[in-house]
Amino acid sequence: MIAKKILYWYDNNKRSLPWRRKGSSKQKEYFTLVSEFMLQQTQVTTVIPYFNNFIKNIPNFEALSKVNETKLLRYWQGLGYYSRAKNLKKSARLIIDKYNGRLPDNYDELIKLPGVGDYTASAISAIAFNQQIIPLDGNIERLLKRILNLKTEKEIKKENLHKEKKVFGQTTRSNDYVQALMEIGALLCKPRNPNCEKCPITKYCLSFKRQDFEIKKKNKKIIDKFYLATLYKNNNQLLLIKNEKFNFLKNLLIFPMKEITLSDSLLKSNKKLSVKMSNMNMNISIDFLNIKNKTKEGLWIEKSKLENYIIPTFTKKIFESVKHNL
Numbered sequence: 001m002i003a004k005k006i007l008y009w010y011d012n013n014k015r016s017l018p019w020r021r022k023g024s025s026k027q028k029e030y031f032t033l034v035s036e037f038m039l040q041q042t043q044v045t046t047v048i049p050y051f052n053n054f055i056k057n058i059p060n061f062e063a064l065s066k067v068n069e070t071k072l073l074r075y076w077q078g079l080g081y082y083s084r085a086k087n088l089k090k091s092a093r094l095i096i097d098k099y100n101g102r103l104p105d106n107y108d109e110l111i112k113l114p115g116v117g118d119y120t121a122s123a124i125s126a127i128a129f130n131q132q133i134i135p136l137d138g139n140i141e142r143l144l145k146r147i148l149n150l151k152t153e154k155e156i157k158k159e160n161l162h163k164e165k166k167v168f169g170q171t172t173r174s175n176d177y178v179q180a181l182m183e184i185g186a187l188l189c190k191p192r193n194p195n196c197e198k199c200p201i202t203k204y205c206l207s208f209k210r211q212d213f214e215i216k217k218k219n220k221k222i223i224d225k226f227y228l229a230t231l232y233k234n235n236n237q238l239l240l241i242k243n244e245k246f247n248f249l250k251n252l253l254i255f256p257m258k259e260i261t262l263s264d265s266l267l268k269s270n271k272k273l274s275v276k277m278s279n280m281n282m283n284i285s286i287d288f289l290n291i292k293n294k295t296k297e298g299l300w301i302e303k304s305k306l307e308n309y310i311i312p313t314f315t316k317k318i319f320e321s322v323k324h325n326l
């Protein structure tokens with residue numbers, strides 16, 4: 001009954017998103033893969049213009065498998081987490097070489113694609129191939145916690161949430177159903193002030209019955225790390241090097257950096273900056289060094305041209321915080 005009510009609501013209220021456009025099954029596979037990669041860690045409204053621009057310039061698996069890295073990253077720039085773009089291209093190459101240009105239609109093969117984890121493989125299986133799998137994204141997870149009013153550490157553990165998904169039931173329209181659950185979470189069952197008045201399943205919702213909408217999240221450990229960034233300057237040029245330090249931003253240009261201890265950081269009286277990442281707080285002390293000859297290895301870039309390069313957000317923030325003193 002829940003499925004029927006949610007699908008009825010979805011048919012009448014769904015947003016018109018570019019990756020939901022009607023097209024051939026091959027196009028649907030491409031749109032689903034690209035959108036699912038973009039939606040990892042990024043909100044729908046942010047993704048829409050990037051998705052439109054991306055598929056306008058790289059319209060199918062063939063084009064994606066051959067695109068050069070500079071062009072690829074240019075269309076990704078601003079979305080962050082660049083390894084997603086690189087994995088997307090690797091997946092496209094595999095799809096062309098191994099799967100005859102078609103996305104594999106089952107979870108076991110999908111999860112072998114670079115950058116595809118359990119969530120993405122489940123979402124694609126359901127959305128592109130109508131398989132009866134319900135992935136747990138942030139929206140569906142919140143909806144589930146609200147319907148069952150799950151609160152304790154034990155109840156909100158991932159394994160338990162996967163078990164409790166059975167409350168959603170099953171339908172032959174699995175592709176629409178998964179998107180409907182995501183949509184209801186995004187538009188009605190929002191983190192704060194859920195719009196229960198418009199919700200089609202109040203009757204089945206324990207949080208509504210108890211008027212208790214607080215969402216408990218698993219405690220996530222955020223660690224503090226300390227770094228020293230050195231800005232080597234030669235006239236109007238700054239030295240940037242290829243990142244080999246941080247796994248998540250491999251090969252992007254960053255200022256030379258090294259990890260230091262908290263006490264080293266306290267001893268430094270120079271400019272400081274804090275940047276929040278998903279799993280850590282980066283506390284960065286910034287040093288300046290004027291050097292006469294450019295013997296240091298790396299790329300010397302004019303200050304005024306730095307914004308033409310694809311650099312991680314924390315590198316951009318370092319530059320922004322000191323550019324008037326350079």
Ligand code: SF4
Pocket residue numbers: 143146147188189190194195196199200201202205206207208213
């Ligand atoms: S009734 Fe309210 S809290 Fe319950 S699922 Fe609907 S929007 Fe969420």
